[in-house]
Amino acid sequence: MVSEKILAAAFTNAVKRGTLRMTTAxxxxxxxxxxxxPEVAIRFTDPAAQTALCLHPELKLGELFMDGRLIIExxxxxxxxxxxxxxxxxxxxxxxxxxxRRIRHKIMRRGENDAHRSRRNVAHHYDLDGRLYSLFLDSxxxxxxxxxxxxxxxxxxxxxxxxxxxxxxxxxxRGHSVLDIGSGWGGMGLYLAHVTGADSVKGVTLSQxxxxxxxxxxxxxxxxxxxxxxxxxxxxxxxSFDRIVSVGMFxxxxxxxxxxxxxxxxxxxxxxGVMLLHTIGRSGTPYPTNPWITKYIFPGGHLPVLSEVxxxxxxxxxxxxxxxxxxxHYAYTLQAWRERFMAHRDEVLKLYDERFCRMWECYLAMxxxxxxxxxxVVFQLQLAKxxxxxxxxxxxxxxxxxxxxxxxxxxxxxxx
Numbered sequence: 001m002v003s004e005k006i007l008a009a010a011f012t013n014a015v016k017r018g019t020l021r022m023t024t025a026x027x028x029x030x031x032x033x034x035x036x037x038p039e040v041a042i043r044f045t046d047p048a049a050q051t052a053l054c055l056h057p058e059l060k061l062g063e064l065f066m067d068g069r070l071i072i073e074x075x076x077x078x079x080x081x082x083x084x085x086x087x088x089x090x091x092x093x094x095x096x097x098x099x100x101r102r103i104r105h106k107i108m109r110r111g112e113n114d115a116h117r118s119r120r121n122v123a124h125h126y127d128l129d130g131r132l133y134s135l136f137l138d139s140x141x142x143x144x145x146x147x148x149x150x151x152x153x154x155x156x157x158x159x160x161x162x163x164x165x166x167x168x169x170x171x172x173x174r175g176h177s178v179l180d181i182g183s184g185w186g187g188m189g190l191y192l193a194h195v196t197g198a199d200s201v202k203g204v205t206l207s208q209x210x211x212x213x214x215x216x217x218x219x220x221x222x223x224x225x226x227x228x229x230x231x232x233x234x235x236x237x238x239x240s241f242d243r244i245v246s247v248g249m250f251x252x253x254x255x256x257x258x259x260x261x262x263x264x265x266x267x268x269x270x271x272x273g274v275m276l277l278h279t280i281g282r283s284g285t286p287y288p289t290n291p292w293i294t295k296y297i298f299p300g301g302h303l304p305v306l307s308e309v310x311x312x313x314x315x316x317x318x319x320x321x322x323x324x325x326x327x328x329h330y331a332y333t334l335q336a337w338r339e340r341f342m343a344h345r346d347e348v349l350k351l352y353d354e355r356f357c358r359m360w361e362c363y364l365a366m367x368x369x370x371x372x373x374x375x376x377v378v379f380q381l382q383l384a385k386x387x388x389x390x391x392x393x394x395x396x397x398x399x400x401x402x403x404x405x406x407x408x409x410x411x412x413x414x415x416x
């Protein structure tokens with residue numbers, strides 16, 4: 001069959017290290033690689049599955065695995081992705097990736113995420129059963145890249161370090177007002193109020209599930225008077241804030257809406273204010289997010305390169321005062337999530353079904369592989385209206401982190 005020849009050619013060129021064994025729908029066996037580890041064996045259940053993978057590999061790989069038409073008989077989906085990506089970074093020349101990406105990129109540039117579409121997209125992912133996230137996230141339910149400030153850091157320690165690192169860059173002091181755009185389950189906002197003594201924190205989210213959890217956490221912590229969470233699109237937010245933070249939300253804004261996003265942030269930020277944007281991005285050339293991810297996991301999302309973000313910041317009249325790029329931190333975070341998810345897979349199966357479990361295993365593996373073997377990174381962009389509102393050197397970040405860590409320890413002692 002033609003599909004067998006195409007796949008054989010693509011896998012021959014892609015798999016240089018490790019071993020991939022492919023069994024076709026007709027039972028023919030092909031072996032690729034140098035015979036070393038990792039070793040992965042896959043089998044197609046029907047000829048149409050092979051053709052589909054040839055025609056649209058980025059979409060169909062995940063779909064076929066999720067639907068049980070591409071069966072991994074030895075190894076796992078992450079191992080398969082490693083074999084395909086570690087040397088190619090995803091460019092399998094025998095398959096039509098580049099034309100498909102160009103077409104999707106043109107469509108994506110025209111698709112604006114208005115308030116209604118944004119709320120629907122958020123609900124698709126974040127309003128799932130809250131018990132699901134408790135099975136693989138840290139105790140604070142931080143659903144974004146952790147910061148591994150030392151090699152042996154646990155997931156809990158790295159997520160705490162992430163909040164500390166962001167807060168240090170925000171230069172939050174007592175009496176400040178803070179807006180948290182995309183406040184998740186409330187962890188960042190509660191940290192700011194607990195540790196820095198910020199006078200008021202407003203968190204906005206489009207997830208009803210996250211809103212309810214956040215409000216309960218604020219009340220339980222005795223912070224409901226200073227930390228308010230609202231079901232609100234950031235474009236509807238009014239007020240003026242000393243600090244703005246946005247962690248893991250910008251990925252959902254969509255390329256066509258970048259102008260609205262940064263213009264809104266400028267309007268809400270005080271003249272001497274500081275903003276910290278923490279977002280997934282790419283270090284390569286612009287192209288659209290994996291179509292399987294946008295169809296099944298994060299509809300409306302886009303992972304930008306800096307050349308797509310910086311012009312929108314400049315047009316909005318904001319100043320970039322610092323850029324930091326976190327590289328493998330998210331790979332380590334996703335590895336921890338994936339391992340926890342798989343350890344609790346039987347519990348997930350009680351909440352959903354087998355297809356959902358395979359879908360989420362694939363999602364976590366695809367995401368981890370993007371940071372390990374492709375060009376996915378995390379950007380931390382510090383923004384202001386003026387270039388004189390942050391210190392001249394970056395020494396203040398480490399100094400403030402040390403002070404924040406001391407304040408965290410004092411909070412722990414007080415609550416003990």
